[in-house]
Amino acid sequence: MPEHTADRLRGLVAEFLRTHDPRGDRAGFLRARFDAGLAWVHHPPGHGGLGAPPQLQAVVDAAFAEAGAPDNRPRRNSIGLGMAAPTLLRHATEAQCRRWLRPLWTGEELWCQLFSEPEAGSDLASLRTRAVRDGADWVVDGQKVWTSMAHEARWAILLARTDPAVAKHRGITYFVCDMTAPGVQVRPLRQLTGEAEFNEVFLTGVRVPDAHRVGAVGEGWQIARTTLMNERVAIGGRPLPREGGMVGVLARLWRERPELRTAGLHEEVLRSWVRAEAARLSALRLRQLVAAGAPGPEGSAVKLSFAELNQRISGLEVELLGAEGLRHDDWAMRRPVEPDLLGRTATYRYLRARGNSIEGGTSEILRTVIAERVLGLPAEPRVDR
Ligand SMILES: Cc1cc2nc3c(=O)[nH]c(=O)nc-3n(C[C@H](O)[C@H](O)[C@H](O)COP(=O)(O)OP(=O)(O)OC[C@H]3O[C@@H](n4cnc5c(N)ncnc54)[C@H](O)[C@@H]3O)c2cc1C
Secondary structure (H helix, E strand, O other), rough: OOOOOOOHHHHHHHHHHHHOOOEEEEEEEHHHHHHHOOOOOOOOOOOOOOOOOHHHHHHHHHHHOOOOOOOOOOOOOOOHHHHHHHHHHHHHHHHHHHHHHHHHHHHOOOOOHHHHHEEEEEHHHHHHOOEEEEEOOOEEEEEEEOOOOOOOOOOEEEEEEEOOOOOOOEEEEEEEEEOOOOOOOEEEEEEEOOOOOEEEEEEEEEEEEEEEEOOOOOOHHHHHHHHHHHHHHHHOOOOOOOOOOOOHHHHHHHHHHHHHOOHHHHHHHHHHHHHHHHHHHHHHHHHHHHHHOOOOOHHHHHHHHHHHHHHHHHHHHHHHHHHHOOOOOOOOOOOOOOOOOOOOOOHHHHHHHHHHOOOOOOHHHHHHHHHHHHHHOOOOOOOOO
């Protein structure tokens, strides 16, 4: 097995580019990149990787970007890439990985996450969607809510109760559900911004083959924890350049519109800039830790500060702009797969950032995770395990 070094991987990318035109067919190029092991370099061969150290991914991405090669946008597959893929890699069978990982990485198949239910959000383990075994299939009935991207997704990671007789954390099984299967009904839920990124999903007699079960029956909760820990890193730990994200919009506004400046707000803008930079560097550090192994509870801290900062910065932007900051561009019902945080108005950013402290675990719950699992403070009493 050759040793993986940055130079060797740059060489592999150059060799790949000699035989694959980056300006040709986008999907074909991405499929070939996956097959060459240059998608997720730390994955095993056959699953889009080379078994290389994860830190070398950045080297490969930079070499492709330099050549003007397509990446797996514009159809961003944040749930697929950030949550489903790491969970599948860790817990799914070889055959399941072979079926799902390539079209997930190329963006040809989008994924959504059927976890939350009307009575089971923070207390996710109290979910009631039921899966009952019937021959080679499971029959699923229940309702999910706040399902981002369900209207575009081909596949969903799904938690369902398979044994109502045991303690709630033990009776749950993890499945992959085909969103085009009969009995899956997706209805838009409009948000504060006017658009509907997310949905209610009704599951009525949906047949999920046992071959689409991930892990053992009754072990879904342990597998869901892999998904949730990755979710926090995916939301809060995105790679950003300095002044990337909302703080860049605020800093530009401050520089370009001197008439808006006041002494009090100057202090606030500076404070936010410093916090955003600290959060960006903490996220970078966290991604390095993740590269060295599975994400730990520290992911909760970056997700928490991401949410708090976005709300603080978008509030500051609206305050700076005064009446102008209250002018929303339009309330048209859109069905995006991702919020357009940087391309829309200050009002849009302000309204959409409210959801940041709810999605992917609320700030209250994350504070408890940090208190108990990072700081080692005494746990709150629980009666549900
Ligand atoms: C934009 C957005 C996108 C989302 N996308 C998805 C998705 O794709 N898939 C999916 O499955 N879910 C998704 N969700 C759902 C999200 O994960 C849940 O909304 C979240 O977990 C909170 O659950 P809940 O809404 O039931 O609130 P609840 O759990 O009812 O909580 C209500 C309030 O009580 C607080 N609270 C509850 N329990 C405790 C406690 N023990 N200690 C202290 N405070 C507590 C909460 O922090 C919160 O402030 C999305 C949500 C949003 C806003």
